[in-house]
Amino acid sequence: MTVQKEEGYVTADGRKIGGTLMEMKNITLRFGGVKAITDISFDIKEGEIRAIIGPNGAGKSSMLNVISGFYVPQEGEVWFRGAKRPPMKPYEVAQQGIARTFQNIALFEGMSVLDNVMTGRLNNMKTNMFQQAIWKGKAEKEEVENREVVEKIIDFLEIQSIRKTPVARLPYGLKKRVELARALAAEPKLLLLDEPMAGMNVEEKEDMSRFILDVNDEFGTTIALIEHDMGVVMDLSDRVVVMDYGKKIGDGPPDEVRNNQDVIDAYLGVAHD
Numbered sequence: 001m002t003v004q005k006e007e008g009y010v011t012a013d014g015r016k017i018g019g020t021l022m023e024m025k026n027i028t029l030r031f032g033g034v035k036a037i038t039d040i041s042f043d044i045k046e047g048e049i050r051a052i053i054g055p056n057g058a059g060k061s062s063m064l065n066v067i068s069g070f071y072v073p074q075e076g077e078v079w080f081r082g083a084k085r086p087p088m089k090p091y092e093v094a095q096q097g098i099a100r101t102f103q104n105i106a107l108f109e110g111m112s113v114l115d116n117v118m119t120g121r122l123n124n125m126k127t128n129m130f131q132q133a134i135w136k137g138k139a140e141k142e143e144v145e146n147r148e149v150v151e152k153i154i155d156f157l158e159i160q161s162i163r164k165t166p167v168a169r170l171p172y173g174l175k176k177r178v179e180l181a182r183a184l185a186a187e188p189k190l191l192l193l194d195e196p197m198a199g200m201n202v203e204e205k206e207d208m209s210r211f212i213l214d215v216n217d218e219f220g221t222t223i224a225l226i227e228h229d230m231g232v233v234m235d236l237s238d239r240v241v242v243m244d245y246g247k248k249i250g251d252g253p254p255d256e257v258r259n260n261q262d263v264i265d266a267y268l269g270v271a272h273d
């Protein structure tokens with residue numbers, strides 16, 4: 001088991017990483033007889049970019065789904081912002097400040113980019129539909145505030161020119177960027193990215209990498225991601241958890257993980273499909 005440290009650290013490039021934001025303690029998740037995750041512990045610190053990697057079927061998606069509240073593990077504890085999290089619905093987890101993107105894009109294809117990004121703010125709205133109907137002023141003020149946040153993110157991700165375009169008409173790489181914009185619109189404390197580069201060409205991957213780094217830098221958003229592209233993972237991440245057959249076989253900065261013999265055997269050095 002890893003030693004959990006409360007304090008932060010300074011990265012090789014001089015960024016200050018804060019204390020523990022999330023802690024997974026001895027998580028075990030089963031689907032019937034299949035153990036997708038076996039007794040895994042790790043933490044995510046404020047402001048860091050944390051990757052979860054491993055061969056196909058290692059349990060990465062299952063772990064992301066535990067973090068996002070989609071699956072409740074049979075054993076173990078999930079701690080977030082210093083408190084043990086009781087079993088929660090995904091929307092409650094979202095309200096706590098955890099947003100995510102999906103492996104297969106999950107946008108409203110017929111709606112414009114702007115409207116899609118606005119849906120990311122639904123959890124942040126204080127007035128409900130009834131209040132909006134009878135209390136126009138307050139709802140209008142909220143709408144203006146929401147618009148401001150959304151426009152800032154649209155500018156930041158450089159998608160101003162397509163804000164009125166229906167998502168269905170966009171190329172794949174831009175759709176992925178719109179999905180990132182929608183997740184950011186919730187102003188999350190922790191952003192989960194499920195294979196953000198999957199299916200992208202080299203140029204699209206470079207763009208996405210830059211945006212992920214800029215989001216982390218500009219908004220201070222803590223990011224946890226699953227990714228198959230090893231080059232991307234090693235370049236982007238501050239620390240990496242490596243899973244294989246549901247178990248944790250490595251945990252540390254990219255250079256350390258890269259030289260871990262178990263990791264080389266399981267994933268990096270050995271062809272795996």
Ligand SMILES: Nc1ncnc2c1ncn2[C@@H]1O[C@H](COP(=O)(O)OP(=O)(O)OP(=O)(O)O)[C@@H](O)[C@H]1O
Pocket residue numbers: 031034035036054055056057058059060061062063
């Ligand atoms: N809903 C489910 N029902 C039953 N078994 C599942 C379910 N989801 C995952 N599994 C099993 O749990 C194990 C881990 O799967 P998971 O999808 O988490 O791995 P992964 O590392 O994300 O894989 P990939 O890289 O291929 O997406 C696999 O053996 C998988 O078949």
